[in-house]
Structure formats: C-alpha cells, structure tokens
Amino acid sequence: MRLKENFFRGRNTIDIAKDLLGKVIVYNSNTCVLKGIICETEAYTQDDESCHAYGGRRTKRNEVMFYRYGHLYIYFTYGMYYCANIVTDDIGKGEAVLIRSIIPILGKNTMIVNRKGNAKDITNGPSKFCMAFQLNKEHNGIDLLSPTSTIYLDDESYFPKEIIKSKRIGISKAIELEWRFTAKEFERK
DNA sequence: TACGCGATCGTG
C-alpha cells in the first residue's frame, strides 16, 4: 500500500528516518519498474550544521527542502554524483532524510545495466542508488505522495529485525550525532 | 567574477 500523508504529518525527522527502513521505493519509468527496500537512511534537520538547510538557509539548490513532506530532493555532488532525499517536514522547515542504501527486489537486471554492468554492490551508497534508479536533477521536486507520480513509497510489510544507529559519514559538521540508521535483515509480517 | 570544497565512488 502506498504511503500517505499520515506517515509524515506531525512526526519528527529522526522517527521518519527510522520508519523509512523497510519501506519500498518504487520507480515506474517509461520502460521498466524498479523496486528496492530502503535499508539505510540519514536524518538532516534544520538546526543541524551539516544540513543544507541549516538555520533556514535557502538557496536555489536546496529550494525543494522547504517544500512539504513527501517531496524528493535530489542534489548533485562531487561533480559527478546525485543523492536523493525525502523531505520530512512542513512547508518552510527544511528537513529531510537521505536515502543511503536499498536492497533491489524488482528490476535488478536493469539496475545493473544502469550501474554500467557492475553487478556487485549496485545500490549500497546514496549515489549508487541514484545511478541504479537513474535519478537525477529531472526528478528533483517530485511529490512522492501524489497519486500520479512515477516515483513513490510503498508499504509492503517488510519490518527491520533490528535498527542500528551510528554516526553519519561523509560530513564534517555535527559528526557526533547518531542519525544514521541501518537495517540488515527484514521479516515480512 | 573567483575560488575552495563536497550528505561519493571506484580503483589501487
């Protein structure tokens, strides 16, 4: 069942980051359907120095972070890569969750092709996930909660057996916060 | 207009 507004409404970003573990991200492209179980996330809040929208800082790049929860914020980094986030708060707040890793459950062959034929470790990193799903700036600002959107979140009853929290990686500020969440195994209920 | 750096990845 597709996730609806009530998954986000009135809830804080940290809790949403945890609850996204086990949810399925679906992409209906023109040519195929791709699905993966979200298994690693990182939370980024407004009062978090390493967040693009820290202190309400609003730029052309991070504009989508200030949209309502459920929108997809995709940014370009390191001159080569994209990272995908899900906006988690109300309009004007600027909080989001980075999708760091997924487990492919449908369209894996297509993902391998999208990853230039490299069949190993195809989706275990934020930019690897974007490459496998061919997500780029064209998808920035998509509303995952819209009934007609080609990308959306689905609850297919996968539940993490255990959620491991740890420090976020690849950042230089607020590194002490344990806002990275990982689930290694899931059970279907 | 100029410059330094980055929520990464792949190779060695």
Next chain:
DNA sequence: ACGATCGCGTAT
C-alpha cells in the same frame, strides 16, 4: 589511501 570532476556557496 587517493584522484576524478564541476556546481554551489561564500567572499571579493
């Protein structure tokens, strides 16, 4: 451990 590679944010 390190190089690739370029848009963005900040300073001039």
